[in-house]
Amino acid sequence: MxxxxxxxxxxGILFTIGVTGVLLRRNIIIIFMSIELMLNAVNLSFVAxxxxxxxxxxxxxxxxxxxxxxxxxxxxxxxxxxxxxxxETVNVDELNLMRW
Amino acid sequence: xxxxxxxxxxxxxVVVAVxxxxxxxxxxxxxxxxxxxxxxxxxxxxxNAHMVAALxxxxxxxxxxxxxxxxxxxxxxxxxxxxxQRHGLGRxxxxxxxxxxxxxxxxxxxxxSELAESSLPENFGTVEALGSxxxxxxxxxFEITGILLLVAVVGAVVLAKR
Numbered sequence: 001m002x003x004x005x006x007x008x009x010x011x012g013i014l015f016t017i018g019v020t021g022v023l024l025r026r027n028i029i030i031i032f033m034s035i036e037l038m039l040n041a042v043n044l045s046f047v048a049x050x051x052x053x054x055x056x057x058x059x060x061x062x063x064x065x066x067x068x069x070x071x072x073x074x075x076x077x078x079x080x081x082x083x084x085x086x087x088e089t090v091n092v093d094e095l096n097l098m099r100w
Numbered sequence: 101x102x103x104x105x106x107x108x109x110x111x112x113x114v115v116v117a118v119x120x121x122x123x124x125x126x127x128x129x130x131x132x133x134x135x136x137x138x139x140x141x142x143x144x145x146x147x148n149a150h151m152v153a154a155l156x157x158x159x160x161x162x163x164x165x166x167x168x169x170x171x172x173x174x175x176x177x178x179x180x181x182x183x184x185q186r187h188g189l190g191r192x193x194x195x196x197x198x199x200x201x202x203x204x205x206x207x208x209x210x211x212x213s214e215l216a217e218s219s220l221p222e223n224f225g226t227v228e229a230l231g232s233x234x235x236x237x238x239x240x241x242f243e244i245t246g247i248l249l250l251v252a253v254v255g256a257v258v259l260a261k262r
Contacts (some may be wrong), residue, residue, distance in 0.1 A: 004108045005208045007147070010110050010205035013147050016197045021121030023193030029126050029172060033133050036164070037117060040140055043156075047149045054220050059230055060238055062152050067245045070259055071252030073164050077171045078259035084175050 007048035014041035028080055028090045032073070041070050101146040109146070113139045128178050130168045137161045148220060150232040 012031045014037060021034030050058025084090055116139065119132040137160045144153035223229045234242055 002101050002103055006106060006110075008208055009205065010113065012201060012208075013114055016201045016204075017114070017117045017121060019200065020193050020197040023120060024190050024194070027126060027177070029168070029175075030121065030129050030179070033129055033168065034121055036133065036160075037120060037136065040137065040160070043152075044140060044143065047144055047147050047152055050149070051147050051220065051224075054224070056224065056229060059149050059152050059225055060233055062149075063230070063234065064245060065157065066155055067249060070159060070164060071248050073167055074252045074256040075259070076210060077167055078126055078256040081171060082259055082262060083175065090175060090177060 004048055004052040008045050010074065011041045011045040011048065014038075014044065026093055028083075028092050028093050028095070031092065032076060032080070036073070039065060105146060109139060109143050113143070126172050127169070129223050130165060130172060133168070134161050137165070148225040150225050151227045152225070154227070 007049050010075065018034045018036075018038035018041060021037065025031055043065055046058040046062050046065070050056060080090065083095060087095065089095065113136060116132050116135045120129050120136060123129050124130060137156060141153045141156040141161070144150075144156060221229075
């Protein structure tokens with residue numbers, strides 16, 4: 001049997017890959033995908049801990065995380081479409097209208 | 101889950117996740133993300149989370165990724181390269197990522213061994229068990245989720261139609 005810490009370490013690695021993607025890539029869509037990757041890493045640790053403690057609340061939290069992620073993607077991609085129509089770019093370095 | 105299964109799933113998972121952020125073309129990134137989500141669904145099955153695994157495939161690999169691919173094709177993007185930034189954010193990202201990973205590893209090393217794994221009930225993680233919890237104990241959050249999704253749909257349509 002694999003100890004729970006292995007699952008949590010894998011979750012940490014996936015989360016780190018997501019953070020690196022957000023900081024490294026300049027394409028706003030790939031930044032969005034990296035955020036999805038981070039959400040999934042967190043879901044993985046929720047599921048692993050739910051199993052560890054024999055408590056199903058962790059899996060229910062995953063259900064809510066998924067629905068919030070779906071809502072976030074729908075609105076976020078609509079905003080990206082809108083920005084692209086106005087500025088003809090998806091590079092976050094060029095989208096600096098609201099930067100101080 | 102035994103060690104062979106764990107590594108057979110974990111190694112492809114990490115490789116595919118790295119490809120998501122490393123591939124220059126957004127379409128390939130999206131397809132690698134689909135692979136990541138599928139592998140995670142299999143992983144969830146091994147962790148006694150049947151319902152979550154099914155939802156992972158239906159919601160993530162089905163709905164969310166289709167939305168991603170639609171937008172990528174609507175935008176007609178050219179693949180961009182992993183060029184270096186003016187402000188050196190890439191180096192900061194790598195250093196920060198390594199530190200974060202080291203911290204997580206250190207934290208896990210000390211704490212996890214003391215906790216014994218509790219035994220699981222018969223129907224742990226099945227659709228029936230999860231559903232009965234969702235419609236009794238968590239009814240109010242469930243309804244609020246419905247409102248949230250409605251707001252998101254209305255918002256997306258209003259934004260995209262403008």
